[in-house]
Amino acid sequence: MTARQRPRRKRIHLAAQVPGVDNTSRPWIEFASFEHLARTAERGLFDFLLLADGLRPREHEGRIDGVDVVGRPEPLTVLGALAAVTDRLGLAATVDATFNEPYELARRLATLDHLSGGRAGWNVVTSSDAFTGENFRRGGHPDRSERFSRAAEFVAVARELWDSWTPDGVSRPFAHRGRHFDIAGEFTVPRPPQGHPVVLQAGDSEEGRESAAATADVMFTRHGTLEDGRAFYADVKKRLEKYGRTPDDLRIMPAVTVVLGATVAEARERAAGIRRQQISPQQALRTLERIWGVDLSSYDPDGPLPEIDPVPEPAIAQGRPRHGDSVAVAEKWRALSKEKGLSIRQTVIEAGCGRPSFIGTPEAVAAELDACVRRDAADGFVLVPHLTPGGLDEFVDRVVPLLQERGAFRTEYEGATLRSHLGLSGPAGKG
Ligand SMILES: Cc1cc2nc3c(=O)[nH]c(=O)nc-3n(C[C@H](O)[C@H](O)[C@H](O)COP(=O)(O)O)c2cc1C
Known part of the structure; x- marks a missing residue:
């Protein structure tokens, strides 16, 4: 050819x-x-x-x-x-x-x-x-x-x-x-x-x-x-x-x-480190509040996810594009937290930044x-x-x-x- x-x-x-x-x-x-x-x-x-x-x-x-x-x-x-x-x-x-x-x-x-x-x-x-x-x-x-x-x-x-x-x-x-x-x-x-x-x-x-x-x-x-x-x-x-x-x-x-990273493990650790830096305990609660649509400041970022369901049209945060149905996201996050035994902050870190990541x-x-x-x-x-x-x-x-x-x-x-x-x-x- x-x-x-x-x-x-x-x-x-x-x-x-x-x-x-x-x-x-x-x-x-x-x-x-x-x-x-x-x-x-x-x-x-x-x-x-x-x-x-x-x-x-x-x-x-x-x-x-x-x-x-x-x-x-x-x-x-x-x-x-x-x-x-x-x-x-x-x-x-x-x-x-x-x-x-x-x-x-x-x-x-x-x-x-x-x-x-x-x-x-x-x-x-x-x-x-x-x-x-x-x-x-x-x-x-x-x-x-x-x-x-x-x-x-x-x-x-x-x-x-x-x-x-x-x-x-x-x-x-x-x-x-x-x-x-x-x-x-x-x-x-x-x-x-x-x-x-x-x-x-x-x-x-x-x-x-x-x-x-x-x-x-x-x-x-x-x-x-x-x-x-x-x-x-x-x-x-x-x-x-x-x-x-x-x-x-x-x-x-x-x-x-x-x-x-030089190895996959190192790249994963770097990615987790970046997320930990970006998601302070306060940032974790705010991320959750954007989904749940209510004040969650009384929750412990190192404790479990809220039992209450999100409000259907959360309006607590203004000027951000919404990424899908908040009730479905909350369910997904609860399942993630349960499966891996994660706190609020760990769940937000684990859930990622919302964009696909290539790590390796x-x-x-x-x-x-x-x-x-x-x-x-x-x-x-x-x-x-x-x-x-x-x-x-x-x-x-x-x-x-x-x-x-x-x-x-x-x-x-x-x-x-x-x-x-x-x-x-x-x-x-x-x-
Ligand atoms: C990858 C991506 C990046 C976007 N960046 C911006 C942006 O910088 N500024 C903005 O006002 N909207 C931004 N949007 C929002 C869209 O332009 C659009 O207004 C919004 O997604 C509603 O359209 P949709 O329902 O078809 O997604 C972005 C959307 C996507 C998918």
Whole structure:
């Protein structure tokens, strides 16, 4: 078989995420922290760096959550600065489609795409609670289907605006009349180098999956284990056809964490150590309160889990995405605690950070990541370092070379734009 005939080996796409807030290290307001992570991701030949976002500090029982007091800078501004200290790395901002306007945001994204030479990405989110809505003039909070419908039209309008300039620099008037937006005029920024900046979508629900299949270039998910990932991947990829797209038009990239060690036992001990550091006795009770939805401060973190059931719609914590049915999570945690004889704090530590973790030697982690991609559980991964800003260094130094040796990852950037790193040929279909 000649090289030309051999089926192309499925390569891994890698990205890094700056967690919105983080309780283990320096505040995420210092440029040096962002710069370190971006330069490390670029040294590792990653496709992009993604900045998460939230539009209001999270609260717990009416007070700002301890780890949120460091604040959250605005992602597109940070990425504008990072464009100046990187050459190839894609720069993706999480920007909400519920409280922004298409003209303004399309303009800012097009500008970032020009300034960075075609490296801009937009992670479209819809804001999951009314608490965030209070921050904005309009107040209130549209319901879920309204938010998704606005987001879909928002992406379509942004693309119309980017398309309103021809590739050879001629601006044409645009006019969009839709359910959510009724705008007409001329766009201020020439067509972005990528045509359309890359659109990412983070969601899990039926609406989230459908909207990614219809409009996104990259889907950011929490389904990162082999079996769970395979089911999610197959489900989302099969939805593309009805939008006139092929499965290869969308990259599915779960958020994962990696903890390395010289032996599996050492890696496991490090992972447990990180969790112990992150989950103080007070943090353990707060985590439980977010699920149970009631004040549990009289409980002993070193004692057993509460016998009482959670309230159905816990509202004790504001501004955090919810991860499933609280009664089911409580049952699962009680079973875990019973099976292993764990206290409240030990159960929270054992239950993990909510994201899939790859824990082991660099060789084992490289093999596992490669297997997930080759077996269609993912197209790649968004690494969320436990420790910031230095948490990515070890992965880049020790795992990336092994992935390269396996032929699973690039050894140099082949193109200049984020779209080309992702192996996407042109702008995604009409939104
Ligand atoms: C992996 C992942 C990361 C997310 N990151 C953010 C974020 O940084 N900011 C935000 O406002 N929402 C974030 N979200 C929330 C989603 O964008 C979306 O609004 C929410 O998940 C509701 O959609 P769903 O019901 O389809 O999941 C994230 C969701 C997922 C799955």
